[in-house]
Amino acid sequence: MNGMNEMSTKLKARADRMTSKRDAKKRQIAQSAIDALKHLGYANTTLRDIAAHSDLSLGMLHYYFEDRGTLIIYCVGIYKEAFVHDFRTALNDASGPEQVIEAFTQALVASIIDDDMTHRLWYDIRNQAFFDATFRPVVDEIETALIDIVSLALTKAGHAVPPNVAYHYALLDGAFRYAMQHQMGDTPKTRGELEDVFRRVLTQFL
Amino acid sequence: MNGMNEMSTKLKARADRMTSKRDAKKRQIAQSAIDALKHLGYANTTLRDIAAHSDLSLGMLHYYFEDRGTLIIYCVGIYKEAFVHDFRTALNDASGPEQVIEAFTQALVASIIDDDMTHRLWYDIRNQAFFDATFRPVVDEIETALIDIVSLALTKAGHAVPPNVAYHYALLDGAFRYAMQHQMGDTPKTRGELEDVFRRVLTQFL
DNA sequence: ATAAAAACTGGACGGCTGTACAATTTTTTA
DNA sequence: TAAAAAATTGTACAGCCGTCCAGTTTTTAT
Numbered sequence: 001m002n003g004m005n006e007m008s009t010k011l012k013a014r015a016d017r018m019t020s021k022r023d024a025k026k027r028q029i030a031q032s033a034i035d036a037l038k039h040l041g042y043a044n045t046t047l048r049d050i051a052a053h054s055d056l057s058l059g060m061l062h063y064y065f066e067d068r069g070t071l072i073i074y075c076v077g078i079y080k081e082a083f084v085h086d087f088r089t090a091l092n093d094a095s096g097p098e099q100v101i102e103a104f105t106q107a108l109v110a111s112i113i114d115d116d117m118t119h120r121l122w123y124d125i126r127n128q129a130f131f132d133a134t135f136r137p138v139v140d141e142i143e144t145a146l147i148d149i150v151s152l153a154l155t156k157a158g159h160a161v162p163p164n165v166a167y168h169y170a171l172l173d174g175a176f177r178y179a180m181q182h183q184m185g186d187t188p189k190t191r192g193e194l195e196d197v198f199r200r201v202l203t204q205f206l
Numbered sequence: 207m208n209g210m211n212e213m214s215t216k217l218k219a220r221a222d223r224m225t226s227k228r229d230a231k232k233r234q235i236a237q238s239a240i241d242a243l244k245h246l247g248y249a250n251t252t253l254r255d256i257a258a259h260s261d262l263s264l265g266m267l268h269y270y271f272e273d274r275g276t277l278i279i280y281c282v283g284i285y286k287e288a289f290v291h292d293f294r295t296a297l298n299d300a301s302g303p304e305q306v307i308e309a310f311t312q313a314l315v316a317s318i319i320d321d322d323m324t325h326r327l328w329y330d331i332r333n334q335a336f337f338d339a340t341f342r343p344v345v346d347e348i349e350t351a352l353i354d355i356v357s358l359a360l361t362k363a364g365h366a367v368p369p370n371v372a373y374h375y376a377l378l379d380g381a382f383r384y385a386m387q388h389q390m391g392d393t394p395k396t397r398g399e400l401e402d403v404f405r406r407v408l409t410q411f412l
Numbered sequence: 413a414t415a416a417a418a419a420c421t422g423g424a425c426g427g428c429t430g431t432a433c434a435a436t437t438t439t440t441t442a
Numbered sequence: 443t444a445a446a447a448a449a450t451t452g453t454a455c456a457g458c459c460g461t462c463c464a465g466t467t468t469t470t471a472t
Contacts (some may be wrong), residue, residue, distance in 0.1 A: 041337035043249040046429060057451050062431065120336050127333045130326050130390070131247035162471095167381055167403060173379015175373055184336070197373060202409065231419090252459060263421050266461085274460065 026064050029056065030075045037075060038117040044124045047071075073138050076125050079118065086111065087149045090155055100157040100205050105198045109191060112180050119180050121177045146173070157206045168205050175201050232270050235262065236281045243281060244323040252263045253277075255380045272365045279344050283329050285324060292317065293355045297362055306363040307412050311404045314396060318386050327387050352379070374411050381407050 037045050047068060051058045065071035090107035094100045111119070124141075129135035145146025147169045151161045154168075162168075179194060189197075209324075238260030243251050253274060254346045257264045271277035296313035317325070332349075335341035355377045357367045368374075385400060 042336075043334070044337060047431090048429080058430095059433085059451060059453090060449085063449075068430065124333055124336065127330055128247075128249070130330065130387070131250060164403075164406075167384065167407075170380045170384035171377045171407070172380070174376045174378070174383070177380070178373065178376035181336070197370075200370075201373075201377070228418095253461090254459080264420060264423090264460095266419085268461065269420070 009123050022064070026074065027078065029054065029061065029064055030071070030078045032056070033071060034079060034118075034121070037072070037124075038103060038121045041121070042072065042128050043111070063097075069076055069132075069134055072125070073135065076122075076138050076142070080138075080145060083111075083115075083118075083122075084142075084145045084149065088152070094156050095158075097157045097206050100153050101199060101202045104153050104202055104206070105195055108176060108198045109194045112176070112183055112194060113191065116184055118183070119176075123177060143169075153202075153206060159206070165183055170202075172201060218295070228270070232280065233261065233284065235267070235270055236277070236284045238262070239277060239325070240281050240285060240324070243278070243330075244327050247327070248278065248334050264294060275338075275340050278331070281343065282328075282341075282344050282348070285328060286344075286351060287325075289317075289321075290327075290348075290351045290355065296357070297355070297358055300362050301364075303363045303412050306359050307405060307408045310359055311401050312402045312406055312412070314382060315400045318382070318389055319397065322389055324385050325382075330381060349375075359408075359412060365412070377410075378407060 033045075033050045036050045036053040040049060045060050049059060050056070050071075051061060061071060065074065087104075087107055090103050091100065094103040125135060125138050126143075129139040147166050150169045150172065151165050154161050154165065175197065179197060180187070183189065183194075239251075239256045242256045242259040246255060253267050254264060256262075256277075267277060271280065283335050293310075293313055297306065300309040328348075331341060332345050333335060335345040351377045353372050356378065357371050360367050360371065362373075381403065385395070385403060389395065389400075
């Protein structure tokens with residue numbers, strides 16, 4: 001009655017435990033890799049940089065990831081989860097145009113000030129996708145999620161989602177990227193100035 | 207009365223002729239390099255790629271340009287001249303909001319359709335400047351010129367140039383970049399659809 | 413025409429990169 | 443506890459890259 005079945009479930013449990021443990025390790029490695037990538041950028045970060053930055057041996061990276069591209073794509077996926085989650089929770093309690101604009105603005109400004117290096121990496125990877133097609137799926141996935149956030153904001157503000165919502169995202173992204181670029185320069189804006197910028201942009205369609 | 211003077215002016219004329227000839231060659235090389243960079247991107251274009259693409263020997267590149275970075279920065283400068291010139295002439299005959307919006311829209315759409323590869327390179331270099339400080343001066347110079355174009359459009363439309371004109375540029379750039387990205391994908395928009403997008407954006411502040 | 417200067421060539425060199433793998437250590441299983 | 447599996451290390455390798463340079467050809471000046 002058992003035997004084979006007991007064995008197979010046991011093996012399955014073992015395999016699951018293995019893969020979950022392996023996934024945890026992959027996540028940990030990816031987090032270290034992101035730290036390195038944030039500082040050096042896609043083009044300038046070698047596997048040795050990542051290994052050194054995370055006290056890992058070089059061979060480890062190839063043991064957990066097929067090749068460099070696979071590792072970086074995995075990293076971008078990890079980045080997405082965190083970023084999208086932050087904005088969804090920020091918008092969660094808002095209702096009506098005023099509250100949504102305020103919550104969205106606060107989330108954008110906080111993200112620019114705290115995570116500028118991370119966004120720099122995102123823009124770097126998004127650009128790489130122009131030239132390296134293997135990055136395109138994950139970049140598209142993230143950009144779809146970002147457009148969904150804009151749709152969510154529109155909905156929470158009480159508006160219908162227009163067909164050109166993607167261009168609302170595009171405009172907002174242009175302002176965000178520009179603000180971030182200058183925030184990393186030698187004349188960063190104050191929190192209040194940044195708030196004004198995004199409130200004005202968001203007011204145009206929220 | 208002459209002698210020394212005659213000699214020095216002659217030498218000067220010769221030196222000028224030399225440098226102008228040298229500059230012409232540098233431009234020619236840069237144009238070939240841009241062709242290669244447009245297709246492969248900053249990170250994936252080697253000096254050998256450029257040499258092969260332009261029937262030049264490898265040593266030539268180092269003979270005319272100190273190093274790889276100098277060559278690429280020179281290329282970006284060449285790109286700027288052409289792009290900015292195109293838009294200034296496009297806006298030159300326009301007067302009043304309607305004409306300016308129409309001329310600007312037509313220039314943007316034509317540029318997206320014809321020069322998408324070139325813009326891809328521009329966005330690539332602008333991103334590199336995030337991580338490689340040597341690119342920052344030329345990128346800043348170009349972005350200033352682009353903001354000036356927006357200011358010119360505002361002026362031609364009869365408006366005063368607002369202090370936040372840079373953010374008008376940023377919004378427009380966001381839309382432009384997004385449109386370009388999808389234009390290179392598998393579902394490019396028609397010319398009319400693109401015109402609608404930019405007319406709508408430009409109408410917001412022109 | 414000849415000597416000097418500039419333009420150009422092709423290859424060599426050292427360094428770095430991603431990848432692969434044999435050897436060792438740690439963990440798990442029976 | 444002994445054997446098997448997984449995890450981890452360090453190194454070796456093959457290839458590519460930017461840079462440099464000795465030598466050759468072409469252009470310029472007198």
